[in-house]
Amino acid sequence: MENIILFGGAFDPVHNGHLRMANAASFLLNADIVFVPSKSPRWKNPTATIDHRLKMLALAIRQNGISGTTISDFEIKSESEVNYTIDTIRYFVKKYPLKRFFLLIGADQVNQFAQWREPEEIVKLAKVVYIPRPDIKIDEKIVKRFSIEQLPYNHTGEVSSTKIRNLQSLDMPSSVLDYIEKNHLYYIERILNIVGKERYAHCLSVAHLARSIAYKNERPEYHKAYVAGLLHDLGKGYDTEQTIAIMKR
Template identity: 35%
Template sequence: MKTGADRIGIMGGTFDPIHNGHLAMAEAVREAFSLDRVLFIPSGKPPHKRRSEIADKQHRYNMTVLATNSNNAFEVSPVEVEREQLSYTVDTLKILKEEYKDSEIFLVMGADALCDIESWSRVDELLKLCRVVGATRPGIDIDEFKREIEKIQRQFNVQILHVHVPSLDISSTDIRERAKRGSSIKYLIPEEVEKYIYKYKLYR
């Protein structure tokens, strides 16, 4: 039986739209590290994307809620969509550390994002606020990924956890392109999210 503080996974992203690959990654990490819950955080104003490039933040939040409803260990936080400022992960983590004072926080990142972490805002501060979990994704060279983890660990004097995720070669970009040209997106995303996209004519 587990004792001690809650273990909370943080899964951020634009989720434009959220898809089954995101959900499989979150569940794999939850199981691997015995997390009590995974908190999905749709970004409000991501600094690396223009507003015109992504769907409205309320649509992205609503789709994330629909996608995670069936898993009692999954929750969705509006912390970034309610904020008017740019969405920097370090600021979000500081807010969550205040809200979940007695919890251990695990920041879940895809391997591609982890390999780019040096470019993130105030990365030294960020790495002190959480434990980082790097999740492998299709197309990632595992040996190169491990070398990158070792480099980050030496550079910032932190431990990076990692987990292998089932290979679901799905991307939000591909789903948007399929929706735009009228191709099927069935089985790439949860059914409720598919219905939502059609209802509001997203990505057309």
């Protein structure tokens, strides 16, 4: 395609909200998507290693079946400690001078856009677009100043990488959930440290069974069923003194 959407982020981990954004933007703008995972984002410190984040992103894209989608390692291989979006855009514009570029950002990033490095140069090289979120009030002065465009799509869901890391959401591809479990990332690492390997295997089995039962009975609370199964033996990892201390909190 003649249009390319650059979609950067930590993707720590990638979730269905990211994929819904990418799908919608690709359709609405008639453009290919380039995911640009960051090595050291300005606004956050990644929890998982870049290798894990890359593998989860590749699994998610493969499972989702987004056509015309690639992953760029430009920022990952950068020798700079901090990656700036303007440098990434300049790289792609130089590499593909005949393409038209869009920069897809989250609604939560719109109000911070003026603080980015060389925002005026960014909007000269790429059209900045975003997808709205009901919990984010957009600063219209920023939108007008930089001609940022809102895409007509509002079904990304309430998922976030933070919610997934804290076991507050399972809104991610099943391949990513499997990867998190197998590689003991995020909440799995914390649970494993409490209950040990043998009990963790049991808890995981119960979690899968509980989620399966919820699905088969068309219960929307499948996330709660999974969490209940995963945590049902957590207290057995604490001694009496620790248990009393937790109860007093």
